[in-house]
Amino acid sequence: MQLADAPPHLSARGISKRFGGVQALRGVDFEVARGEVMALVGDNGAGKSTLMKILAGAHGADAGEFLLDGKPVSIDSPRDAVSLGIQVVYQDLALCGNLDVAANLSLGSEPVKEGWAFLPRILRPLDDLAMEIEARRAIEKLEVRTLRSVRAKVGGLSGGQRQAIAIARAVGGDSTVLLLDEPTAALGVAQTRQVLDVVKRLRETNHAVVYISHNMRDVFEVSDRICVLRHGGNVATWRASETSPDEIVLAMTSGMERSGRNAS
DSSP states (O other): OOOSSSOEEEEEEEEEEEETTEEEEEEEEEEEETTEEEEEEOSTTSSHHHHHHHHTTSSOOSEEEEEETTEEEOOOSHHHHHHTTEEEEOTTTTOOTTSBHHHHHHTTSOOBOTTOTTSOGGGSOBOHHHHHHHHHHHHHHTTOTTOOOTTSBGGGSOHHHHHHHHHHHHHSTTOOEEEEESTTTTOOHHHHHHHHHHHHHTTTTTOEEEEEOSOHHHHHHHOSEEEEEETTEEEEEEEGGGOOHHHHHHHHHHSBOTTSSBOO
8 A cells, every 4th residue: 555655664554453343443554754644534433543553653553563664573561652653642742731841842851961970860950051952952852933932931822833842752762653643633623733833744754653633724734645534444445646535534424436436
């Protein structure tokens, strides 16, 4: 099902998952290349969130395999996913509203001042200047122009700005795969525009981006390819430039392409 020019960076093959009597995923194949935005769409219950959580290590797959640049890898926990460069931005964003932007971007890996090696790292004073410089670099990398200062408290930012901060944090470090779960849900028009612009710039950072959304307008604006799931299985994958919202909605709801043949 590879349709892009670039080889897949992350591949999932034959992924199955059952929760009690519910078969959430049925041998799903999925892949995304670096420098590509792959949309993952489907009605409620199609298996999108389950697949995303399996890729993020939050759930374990019952069957199937994962490959990173063609080499088999294991994703059995969130730690495994992070070690492989896979980061996820959930709808709740997991930001600390009482901290400023710089502190949120460095959370868990805060730089500490040199000259205090005699103390355990956890007791060394933070290097606020280094934290601010790194935060500015991360924000400038994604061209988040609406943010006036990295010292602004996250709790006072707009929804679009907070989403951009969460993405910037996920992009930092050694990440190569970014999973975005409904990043424009509940955002206004202006805030949605901010987030979509950030998602588009992720191609330039050479990340492999998985974009989950119900909003067809957003999907067609940012994605290179669109993978449709239905009832826990693959329907088909299209280049965004070679299909239409009507065809994607038809595939999501009936498992059929416009031609009338089954797409799976």
